[in-house]
Every structure is written in C-alpha cells, then in structure tokens.
Amino acid sequence: MVPVQAQVLPTGQESGIVPEKIRDGIDLQVNGEHYRHTGDPQMPLLWYLRDVLRLTGTKYGSEYGENGADLVLLDGNAVSAITQPIAALAGKAVVTVEGLAAADGTLHPLQQAFIDEDAIGCGYCTPGWLIAGVDLLRRKPHPGDADIDQLPNLCRCGCQTRVRRAIKRAAAGKAALP
Ligand code: FES
Known part of the structure; x- marks a missing residue:
C-alpha cells in the first residue's frame, strides 16, 4: 500500500490570499433586542432577519422590494428590507411583523x-x-x-x-x- 502524504498548503503570502480583517461588528436593534452583526456588512436586512435571526414573517417579494412583502419599520418608517444593507443600519431600530404585538401577546x-x-x-x-x-x-x-x-x-x-x-x-x- 502506498503511504498517503500530507498535503502542504501554501501560506497566505505564497497563495496571494489575504485574510480579511476581523470586523468590529454593526450594532442594531430588532424588535427591542440588541444584536451585533459581524458578517458581511452588505448583507441585505431581509436575509439577516430570515436566515440569521430566524424572523421569517418578513417575506421576499423581489430583489427591488417593490411589492411590499418585505416591509419593516426602520426608526418608525416602512422600508423594504431587501434594499437595506446591514451597513446602513448601525444604531437604528428595526421592527418586524413579529414585533407588532405587545409583550403579553396582545395583538396590535x-x-x-x-x-x-x-x-x-x-x-x-x-x-x-x-x-x-x-x-x-x-x-x-x-x-x-x-x-x-x-x-x-x-x-x-x-x-x-x-x-x-x-x-x-x-x-x-x-x-x-x-
Ligand atoms: S397574497 Fe395571499 S393573502 Fe395576499
């Protein structure tokens, strides 16, 4: 049997791959809770809500958000979540449909x-x-x-x-x- 040799991977310098700097994170509020996003700052808010926070009430309508399915309240104003990169939301407050009811479950x-x-x-x-x-x-x-x-x-x-x-x-x- 031929012995298997460990593959030697090139270092960052040799491969030309430059690791990204560690990100500070972007702080935002969603439905009154504080979150820090350390992933891609250009991630659309819609995917952050659905895929990261698992708040799936907000829906995908189109990549331009023109049919209203992906609306959230951003500092009180309705905006399309697919068109908002997380980078634009530092320090802002988002309310999704999950945040409309009162804390005791009473519907809006x-x-x-x-x-x-x-x-x-x-x-x-x-x-x-x-x-x-x-x-x-x-x-x-x-x-x-x-x-x-x-x-x-x-x-x-x-x-x-x-x-x-x-x-x-x-x-x-x-x-x-x-
Ligand atoms: S699209 Fe079905 S209730 Fe509006």
Missing part, C-alpha cells in the same frame, strides 16, 4: 382588525400589509381608500377590499370589538 389593533375583517388569504402578503398599515396610520390616522391604494403592497389572493376595511376598522378604533 391592526392585526386584530385583519382577523376581524378576514383580510388574510394565503398570508404571504399579510406581514407587509401590516407594516405598511401601521406606518400609514401613524402618518394619517384616518386614511381613505385612495391612501390605502397608494401603499406598495400587492395581494395575489385578492384581499385588497378586505385589507381596506381592516385598515379603516383599526383607524376607527373598532379592532377589538366583537
């Missing part, structure tokens, strides 16, 4: 309104609608149909009419009524 009034109005089909678009709706209600406490129709969200299940009713129900403060 808009979540309750979606249930009350049966505004959920397959549910893929729902987290994005909820984030967009929370942002809209903050900017315009009593939105009309035209305001709601201007949101970037799309629903392939045809729930737009019920989504309108749900957002207006939450605006009217009826979300928790039987």
